[in-house]
Amino acid sequence: MKLPVTEIKSIAIFRALQLGDMLCAVPAFRALRAAYPQAKITLVGMPWGKSFTQRFNKYFDDFIHFPGYPGLPEQKFEPADFTRFLTQVQSRKFDLSIQLQGNGSVVNPMVELFGAKYTAGYTIDGHYAPDNGLFMPYPDEGHEIERHVNLMEFLGIPSQGSSLEFPLFKEDKIAFAELNLNIEPQRYICVHPGSRGAWRQWPVQYFAALADYCAEQGYKIVITGTAEEHEIIEHLKSHMRYMEIDTSGKTSLGVVAMLIRDAALLISNCTGVSHISSAFSTPSIVISMDGEPQRWGPLNSQIHRTIDWLQTPDFHLVYREAVKMVT
Numbered sequence: 001m002k003l004p005v006t007e008i009k010s011i012a013i014f015r016a017l018q019l020g021d022m023l024c025a026v027p028a029f030r031a032l033r034a035a036y037p038q039a040k041i042t043l044v045g046m047p048w049g050k051s052f053t054q055r056f057n058k059y060f061d062d063f064i065h066f067p068g069y070p071g072l073p074e075q076k077f078e079p080a081d082f083t084r085f086l087t088q089v090q091s092r093k094f095d096l097s098i099q100l101q102g103n104g105s106v107v108n109p110m111v112e113l114f115g116a117k118y119t120a121g122y123t124i125d126g127h128y129a130p131d132n133g134l135f136m137p138y139p140d141e142g143h144e145i146e147r148h149v150n151l152m153e154f155l156g157i158p159s160q161g162s163s164l165e166f167p168l169f170k171e172d173k174i175a176f177a178e179l180n181l182n183i184e185p186q187r188y189i190c191v192h193p194g195s196r197g198a199w200r201q202w203p204v205q206y207f208a209a210l211a212d213y214c215a216e217q218g219y220k221i222v223i224t225g226t227a228e229e230h231e232i233i234e235h236l237k238s239h240m241r242y243m244e245i246d247t248s249g250k251t252s253l254g255v256v257a258m259l260i261r262d263a264a265l266l267i268s269n270c271t272g273v274s275h276i277s278s279a280f281s282t283p284s285i286v287i288s289m290d291g292e293p294q295r296w297g298p299l300n301s302q303i304h305r306t307i308d309w310l311q312t313p314d315f316h317l318v319y320r321e322a323v324k325m326v327t
Contacts (some may be wrong), residue, residue, distance in 0.1 A: 001035060002134065008036050008095045014111050014121075015100040016045045016074060017252075019272035020296070021144070022052055023279070026102060027162050028148035029059040032098075035157040044089065044114075046074060055167055055254075064089060071106040075139055090115040100148060100176060102171060103138035104129055120155055131158045144295050155244035164279035172254030179255070181222070183247060185262035188220040188245075189326070193236045194229035195271035195289075202269055202287040204232060206315055209237035210267055210285070210322050212265070215242035217326050221265060223248055224256050224273065265325055270296050270306070278304065287319055 010031070015025055021044075042062040043053050053060035067085050068075035074297025090113075099111040108129045112119050122138040123129035136154040137258065139147050144160050153159055195209045211221045220243065225233050227249030237244060247259065257276050260266055266277040266284040270293065277284040278298040286297055286306045297306030305321045 003096060003120075005036055005038075006041050007117075009037065010092065010094045010096070011039050011041045012044050012064070012089065012092070012097045012114060012116060013041065013100055014044045014066070014097065014107065014114075016049070016072065017101070018046070018048075018074075019052075019313070020270075020275050021162055022049070023166070023272065023275040024144040024296075025148050026056065026059075026165055027282065028100065028152050029056065029147055030154040030160045030165075031149065031157050033059045034266050035152075035161050039095075042092070051253075056165075056171075058167075064092075069107065069110055081191040086113060091248075093117075098118065098191065100151070103127075103140070104135070108135075120149065120151075123203045128320070142295070143299060145299065151229045164275055166257050166279040168254060168257060172252065172258055175252055176255045176258045179247065179250065181247070183220055183245065184221065186264045187218075188263055189265045189267065190213045190222050190224050190260055190263045190273075191236070192224045192242075192266065192268035192271070192273045194225045194232050195269040200234065200269055200271065200289045202289060202309065207236055207267065208317070209315070211236075211244065212241050213319070214267075214323060214326055215244075219326065220245060222259055222263070224251065225249070225258060257316070265280050265322075267322070274298060274304075283325055285318065285325065287318070 040061045041047055043065045044066050047065050050063040053063045067081035068077040070077050082094055094116040096115035096118045097111050097114045101107050103124040104122045105124050105127040105290050114248045119130055120134035123153040124138050129135040136151050149159050191207055191211050193204050195201050215221050221244040221247045222246050223233055225248035235250045260276050260282050261280040263282055266282055269275050270286050270288040275288045283303045288308050293306045293308045298304035307318050
């Protein structure tokens with residue numbers, strides 16, 4: 001390793017993104033923990049990231065809320081909040097800060113302000129990065145999972161594989177049981193029509209047609225989603241001919257993961273749940289509406305079908321994939 005275990009006792013990872021982005025970085029987190037088993041590892045991320053560190057507590061020991069920064073769209077920037085945040089981070093005197101956000105064009109100067117003994121991450125031509133041998137040229141190709149594993153290897157940290165994970169806890173199982181759903185493992189199909197951003201959402205009438213076909217084959221249809229996705233889910237239900245079980249707004253993330261784990265199939269947009277299906281090896285049909293299926297689609301093409309809708313906007317192609325996977 002470029003940085004010996006004896007020198008690295010505390011690590012800050014900066015990745016202030018949403019669920020799917022965080023799950024794709026899990027193989028990198030796993031490699032980092034294996035390389036520095038005794039280090040205290042802290043995630044610096046969006047507010048919801050605290051629950052992520054609690055679920056992935058074998059990789060993280062602590063969490064610091066990142067309040068936003070100019071040029072990052074995920075959160076509104078408040079100068080006073082950022083000043084307090086920076087004081088907090090600097091007081092921790094990290095041995096290593098890793099910029100795992102992206103190419104570094106916006107955040108590399110900020111992450112260096114964390115004041116760690118060493119700073120590492122990605123860089124891109126024409127933008128600032130410390131000249132310390134710990135910044136890798138950003139690989140603007142390949143799968144998101146592999147990009148981060150490659151950074152670990154650049155730092156001399158051996159890969160621990162590219163498989164995803166999603167830990168489940170006793171509380172998830174209790175909450176699932178309390179729903180009292182009349183379903184049996186492998187005899188239902190999850191349909192998830194929502195995603196962050198309407199432009200990433202496949203038309204609901206297509207989801208409805210696939211759901212109806214699966215119902216005709218004897219599967220129960222379980223709709224998943226958040227309370228904020230109520231409108232799109234009601235729109236989906238209005239197009240369906242068969243009864244469904246609507247769990248939207250009634251489930252925690254852990255319960256959604258349990259539903260996906262035991263489903264015969266997931267049908268979804270390319271969003272966080274598609275990475276959960278990958279973690280459990282649950283077969284899936286994933287519709288990519290953002291033009292980057294090779295970056296975000298599940299790696300295992302044997303059990304997951306990722307459709308690049310921008311290149312092949314053909315419903316019959318998707319329908320044929322569904323027929324293959326449920327018969």
